[in-house]
Structure formats: structure tokens, C-alpha cells
Amino acid sequence: MPQADLVILGGGSGGYACALRAAELGTSVILIDRDKLGGTCLHRGCIPTKALLHAAEVADSARESEHFGVKANLDGIDMPKVNEYRDGVVARLYKGLQGLVKSRDITLVEGDGRLVGPNTVEVNGEKYTGTNVVLATGSYARTLPGLEIGGRIMTSDQALNLDYVPTSVIVLGGGVIGVEFASVWRSFGSEVTIVEGLPHLVPNEDEACSKALERAYRKRGITFILGTKFASATQDATGVTVTLEDGKTLTAEILLVAVGRGPNTAGMGYEEQGIAMERGWVLVDDHQRTNIPGIYAVGDITPGLQLAHRGFQHGIFVAEDIAGLNPAVISDVNIPRVTYCEPEVASVGLTEAEAKAAHGADAVTTYEYNLGGNGKSQILDTAGFIKLVQLKDGPVIGVHMVGSRVGEQIGEAQLIVNWEAYPEDVATLIHAHPTQNEAMGEAHLALAGKPLHSHA
Numbered sequence: 001m002p003q004a005d006l007v008i009l010g011g012g013s014g015g016y017a018c019a020l021r022a023a024e025l026g027t028s029v030i031l032i033d034r035d036k037l038g039g040t041c042l043h044r045g046c047i048p049t050k051a052l053l054h055a056a057e058v059a060d061s062a063r064e065s066e067h068f069g070v071k072a073n074l075d076g077i078d079m080p081k082v083n084e085y086r087d088g089v090v091a092r093l094y095k096g097l098q099g100l101v102k103s104r105d106i107t108l109v110e111g112d113g114r115l116v117g118p119n120t121v122e123v124n125g126e127k128y129t130g131t132n133v134v135l136a137t138g139s140y141a142r143t144l145p146g147l148e149i150g151g152r153i154m155t156s157d158q159a160l161n162l163d164y165v166p167t168s169v170i171v172l173g174g175g176v177i178g179v180e181f182a183s184v185w186r187s188f189g190s191e192v193t194i195v196e197g198l199p200h201l202v203p204n205e206d207e208a209c210s211k212a213l214e215r216a217y218r219k220r221g222i223t224f225i226l227g228t229k230f231a232s233a234t235q236d237a238t239g240v241t242v243t244l245e246d247g248k249t250l251t252a253e254i255l256l257v258a259v260g261r262g263p264n265t266a267g268m269g270y271e272e273q274g275i276a277m278e279r280g281w282v283l284v285d286d287h288q289r290t291n292i293p294g295i296y297a298v299g300d301i302t303p304g305l306q307l308a309h310r311g312f313q314h315g316i317f318v319a320e321d322i323a324g325l326n327p328a329v330i331s332d333v334n335i336p337r338v339t340y341c342e343p344e345v346a347s348v349g350l351t352e353a354e355a356k357a358a359h360g361a362d363a364v365t366t367y368e369y370n371l372g373g374n375g376k377s378q379i380l381d382t383a384g385f386i387k388l389v390q391l392k393d394g395p396v397i398g399v400h401m402v403g404s405r406v407g408e409q410i411g412e413a414q415l416i417v418n419w420e421a422y423p424e425d426v427a428t429l430i431h432a433h434p435t436q437n438e439a440m441g442e443a444h445l446a447l448a449g450k451p452l453h454s455h456a
């Protein structure tokens with residue numbers, strides 16, 4: 001029976017990061033995956049969607065070139081060619097990842113794994129035993145009761161493989177995945193309508209960001225219906241008809257169902273082995289330990305933010321915990337979040353509402369620096385802001401941003417929040433001119449009581 005210090009079920013962001021770090025620490029690792037190493041993020045998530053968003057940005061640049069005095073025409077979108085570019089990016093990263101795993105002497109096993117004992121995973125009739133086991137089987141695209149995926153009704157998995165630009169799309173769900181696809185398709189020329197049951201797009205973000213994104217989407221000609229629930233959908237040879245709970249009907253060429261992702265845990269033996277679960281999620285303590293000694297869980301199968309970098313950090317944490325390195329516990333609240341639509345939304349820490357609920361309204365100060373005063377943002381012709389949430393006379397506990405390319409500012413934002421910096425600390429640091437990053441400095445200068453290119 002093949003044995004190792006660590007058996008990892010699932011080679012996505014969480015699983016492979018755990019494998020790489022564990023191997024680095026001298027732990028022997030068996031990594032099992034039934035599909036391609038890299039998981040959702042590399043093959044069906046982060047990377048391919050961001051390649052599409054970059055192609056969308058190129059299309060927007062061509063369409064808007066006249067504004068910058070450049071003569072160019074957008075003749076159309078060659079979707080097979082866009083997909084070829086996207087696949088090239090994925091293929092290079094996939095090759096690199098395979099090389100990394102090989103170079104660290106990790107045993108990669110291909111096949112469907114099932115937990116058959118507290119320290120054993122069975123694959124193709126073979127049992128693999130580890131001193132510790134890590135569950136990292138990820139998530140799948142959910143749908144709604146009565147809404148069957150197929151034909152013109154699709155999730156992000158099928159939408160990514162379209163070889164044409166749909167003339168019209170209904171996007172069910174105004175969360176991260178919904179607004180990203182809406183952004184791509186609008187840039188490629190589709191008529192897009194988003195239906196969201198909650199009162200705002202990106203409803204988990206600070207309300208100021210949601211409202212700014214809604215303004216920008218309205219300007220881009222993206223239609224959205226908020227606070228309205230889906231009732232039913234039918235499809236025929238020409239399109240999809242969606243009926244909403246208020247009786248309104250919408251028609252389009254395709255329907256993207258982007259209503260969230262569920263844990264990929266069914267039928268894998270977890271319940272049979274007595275692992276504590278809730279509605280399919282694997283429950284863990286703050287050390288990613290399940291209730292069964294020696295079994296850990298990381299990434300999207302654990303309740304919380306579904307982000308690749310959270311999975312990476314979980315994986316690294318578990319490898320280091322097993323090696324006795326006493327790594328820092330990961331808290332979801334200070335994990336950076338970026339929604340890569342146009343304009344981008346990026347945030348870390350508490351929203352204004354969360355901060356007020358946690359600390360009391362009087363204990364919280366906010367400041368919004370408008371990108372109108374930022375030279376580089378003016379050059380890029382983007383609108384938006386950087387909003388800071390501060391504990392009065394204390395550290396910055398939330399940074400919330402909207403604007404083209406603001407996702408690139410999340411690195412400094414997360415250092416500020418995670419290092420519990422005070423506005424005065426950041427105000428002494430120098431931000432290069434002219435960059436969008438300067439807006440981060442300006443916002444903190446203002447909050448520290450010494451605004452430069454803004455009013456207090």
C-alpha cells in the first residue's frame with residue numbers, strides 16, 4: 001500500500017500549495033487529482049476569466065481610441081482567437097506547475113479519490129495512506145431549483161468555452177462571477193442584463209462600491225434589475241426566456257447562471273468517516289483541522305471566502321502546522337478581494353457597515369478620496385475612489401476601492417490593514433507620482449489631517 005507523510009485529495013489552489021510547501025519542508029507527499037493539476041482557478045476560474053477580461057480591455061481601448069486621438073477601428077471580436085490566446089496563457093502556467101510538482105518529488109496520482117479511512121484515500125482500487133490527510137476537493141457552480149443547466153442555460157464552466165460572442169445575455173446573479181462575465185460580454189458588444197435578488201450588485205462589498213459600480217455599469221449600457229428574484233426559465237432554438245418573481249419576462253440568446261458555488265464533497269466518503277459537515281461544507285477549526293484527528297481541509301470546501309489566494313494560504317498553513325512551525329492563523333476578514341470587472345472593485349477588511357456594527361457608529365471614521373484628483377486616473381480616464389474605514393484615533397480597518405486597475409492597489413491596502421497601520425504611519429510613506437497608488441497615499445494624508453491634493 002503506497003504511503004506518505006501527507007496524502008492530499010485535490011490538486012487545486014489549496015491542495016497543490018499544501019503539497020509544494022510540505023515537500024519544501026521535507027514531508028513526503030502523495031497528491032491526488034481526477035482532473036488537471038491547478039484545479040478551478042487555473043483551468044476554469046481566475047486565469048482564463050482574467051485573460052478574457054484583458055482581451056475585453058483591448059477591445060474597449062480600440063473602441064475608445066478616438067477619445068485619445070488615436071485612429072483605430074474595432075472591427076469585431078474573433079472569439080476562437082481570443083480563446084486561443086487564453087488557452088496559451090493557461091497552458092504555460094499549467095506546464096510550469098507540473099514542472100514545480102515534479103521537481104519537488106511529489107507523487108502525483110490521477111483518478112477519482114475517496115476517503116475510506118481516517119488516513120486512507122482510495123483511487124482506482126488502490127489505497128494511499130498518509131500520517132495526515134488534507135481534503136481539498138474544491139467547489140462547483142451551483143444552480144437554482146428547477147433551473148437545469150444545458151443548451152443556452154449555462155454556468156461559468158460552459159460560458160468560458162463559447163466560441164462566439166452572444167448578441168444578448170441574461171446574467172443571473174450580480175456577485176463576483178456574474179459582474180465579471182457581464183463586463184467581458186459588454187466590452188465584446190453583447191447586450192447584457194443582470195438579475196440580482198439582493199438590493200445591489202456585488203452585495204458583499206461596501207455599499208459605496210456597489211453604488212459606484214452600478215453607476216459605471218449604467219454608463220456602459222449594462223442593464224441590471226436589483227432586488228428581484230428569478231422564478232423560471234425556458235429555452236428553445238432561438239433563445240432563453242426568463243420570468244422573474246414580479247412577473248416580468250426577459251429574453252436573450254443565453255442565460256448565465258452565476259448564483260454561487262457549492263462545496264464539492266458529495267459521495268467522497270467524508271460523512272462515512274464521521275467528518276463534521278454542514279450543508280456539504282467541511283467544518284474546520286482555526287488550524288484547518290476537521291473533527292477527525294489527522295484530517296485537515298483547505299480552500300473552497302471550507303465555509304468562507306472562495307478565493308484562490310485563501311486556498312494557497314490554507315495549504316501553506318497546514319503544511320507548516322504539520323511541520324510544527326506554528327504558522328499565523330488566517331482570518332477571512334483581512335483577505336484581499338478583487339472583482340476584475342471594468343471598473344474594478346477591490347477591498348480588504350471591514351466595510352463601513354460591518355465596522356459600525358462591530359465597534360459602534362461613533363467609533364468609526366471614514367474618508368473617501370476621489371480619483372478625480374489623481375493624475376494617473378485622469379490619464380486613464382477612469383472615475384472612482386479609495387474609501388478608508390478607520391477606528392477613530394486608531395488603525396485603518398478597511399480599504400475599499402473602485403476604478404480601472406484599482407485591483408493593483410490591493411497589495412498596499414492589505415499591508416495597511418493587516419499591519420494595523422494608522423493613517424499617520426502611511427502618510428509618512430512616499431507614493432510615486434504619477435501613479436494610481438498615489439491616491440492611497442493621498443487618502444491617508446487626508447485622514448491624518450494633512451490633505452495635499454484634496455479637501456479634508
Ligand SMILES: Cc1cc2nc3c(=O)[nH]c(=O)nc-3n(C[C@H](O)[C@H](O)[C@H](O)COP(=O)(O)OP(=O)(O)OC[C@H]3O[C@@H](n4cnc5c(N)ncnc54)[C@H](O)[C@@H]3O)c2cc1C
Binds near residue numbers: 036037038047309340
Ligand atoms: C469563473 C471563476 C472565476 C474565479 N476568479 C477568481 C479570481 O479572480 N481570484 C480568486 O482568488 N479566485 C477566483 N475564483 C475562485 C477560485 O478558483 C477558487 O477559490 C479556487 O480554485 C479554490 O481552490 P480549491 O483548491 O479549494 O479548489 P479547486 O481549485 O476547485 O480544486 C479542487 C481540485 O480537486 C479535484 N477533485 C475534486 N474531487 C476529487 C476527487 N474525488 N478525487 C480527485 N480529485 C478531486 C478537482 O479536480 C480539482 O482539481 C474563481 C472561480 C471561478 C469559477
